[in-house]
Amino acid sequence: MTRLIVWRHGNTDWNAGNRVQGQTDVSLNDLGRQQAVDAAELLVKLKPGAIVSSDLRRSADTAAALAALTGLSISYDKRLRERYFGAWQGYTMTEVAQLFPDQHARWQAGQEVGGDVESLDELGRRVSDALLDAAALAPPGGTVVVATHGAAARQGVGHLLGWPIEQLRTLRALQNCHWIELTLDDKRGWQVAAYNVGPFSERPVPPPV
Template sequence: MSRLIVWRHGNTDWNAGHRVQGQTDVPLNAVGRQQAVDAAELLVKMRPDAIVSSDLQRAADTAAALAALTGLSISYDKRLRERYFGDWQGLTMIEVAERHPDQYDRWKRGQEVGGAVESLPDLGKRVCEALHEAAALAPPGGTVVVATHGSAARQGVGQLLGWPPAQLRTLRALQNCHWVELTHDRDRGWQVAAYNVGRFTDRPVPPPA
């Protein structure tokens, strides 16, 4: 049975300030760097065979914490970048609601935002393609860790599992430096083993039925 760990990056100042990051290249802050180190100490016990990361700095630096413990090199894939949020990037959600009320309302209802904001199907497709290629880097029964972003992780995992949008919306957002553990075998395909797991998680959160 092979294993794929889809890992959200550590905290940034924009996370702390509730600003939309999207594909803006915001670095980890001190909290995020420590989160990455703490999480890496758990993930190294899974004996990863490969590490793949978004090329945005916050994900790449998160992956680097695990690379430092394993001695593995990091492969970078632009398809693992966060969702592109267009004019929302750099704004707080309060500012988004004030400046783009119609788009914000559609976003709250789980509908396509429109405008320059990347569609969820497009996001899911590109991230899922990257996850498939990342998983192929490990030998049978091996483990690959992928460092990416919150929206990218959820949508990519949902596409990989073949979940419909309504089911995917039941998943809460990944916390900073938490991950999804997926397993794969020939008979059952991809399955969720754990969701939103991290350094300060008491127990894995089961996926929806």
Template sequence: MTTRLLVWRHGNTDWNAARRVQGQTDVPLNDLGRRQAAEAAELLAAMRPAAIVASDLRRAADTAAALAARTGLPVSHDERLRERYFGAWQGLTTAEVALQRPLEFARWKAGQDVGGDVEDLDVMGKRVSDALQDAATLGGTVVVATHGAAARQGIAHLLGWSREHTRTLRALQNCHWVELSHDEDRGWQLGAYNVGVFAERPVPPPV
């Protein structure tokens, strides 16, 4: 039996628009984000999901709710799907982080662990991967609403990719998704990346 995971980044927020570090701050969707969620939900509903799982942070939970409204499916919430914890960075713009914490910012840009109170990449990858594995046990097509950095690192951990390989993935755009499949013969495979309704300009790695 083949299981399919559609790992879906939440819609736009005011902090996304301002390039402000969200991390685990519970920032809601803005008007654009709600519209993105509703339009993406139309496409995802056509894929006939069997289950919906979401981060408990509002921007992901409300994105998932748009799909639930179309399909009639309930949403299960899993805090392991939360975004990376960015500690003292949260609430700052990326420009402010670069100015106030240049060494940490340089490590982040290089794809390294930041240090301080910022969550380690491997820790984040494992917790999100564990949540994805549990979501997959629901069977069929499962939509998982989460966050940009969490999605990328969790998927990489699931696939057994190195950090160097993971850095080849561009940032996941708001309300775009990744398709993964799993069967007994081939294990986990990446089917599609950054699929969605909206054509957006490239953005910095999501935080």
């Protein structure tokens, strides 16, 4: 049975400041680097056969912590990048609410934001396609670990499973360096085996942006 681990990157200063990252290439902070090491020590026990990552540094450096323990090389896929948040990127969510009140209200309601923000459908489709290609790298019955981003992970997995947006909204945001475990059953297809698994953290959950 193929196992796919969809892993959110470690903490960044923009996460800590509730600042919208989107596709801005922000690095891990000290906490994020430690989270990556702690998570890698758990994930290595799953004996991954391949590691795939978003090419943005916060995900790539998270994946590198696991690569260091496994000796595996990392494949990079731009389709695993975070949702593109357009003009929101770089602002705190408080500033977004002030500067783009209508868009922010739609975002809070789980609706399409509009403007230059990537649609949920586009996000889900591109990430889901990347996840399927990553899963194909697994040896028979093997495990693939995919390092990506919060909104990308949730929407990509939801699209892969065929879940409507309303159902996805019942899932809380992934914590930094936590993951979703999917398994592929010959008869039932992809199934969720675990959600929001990872190293213990006392920090509050930052938004998946």
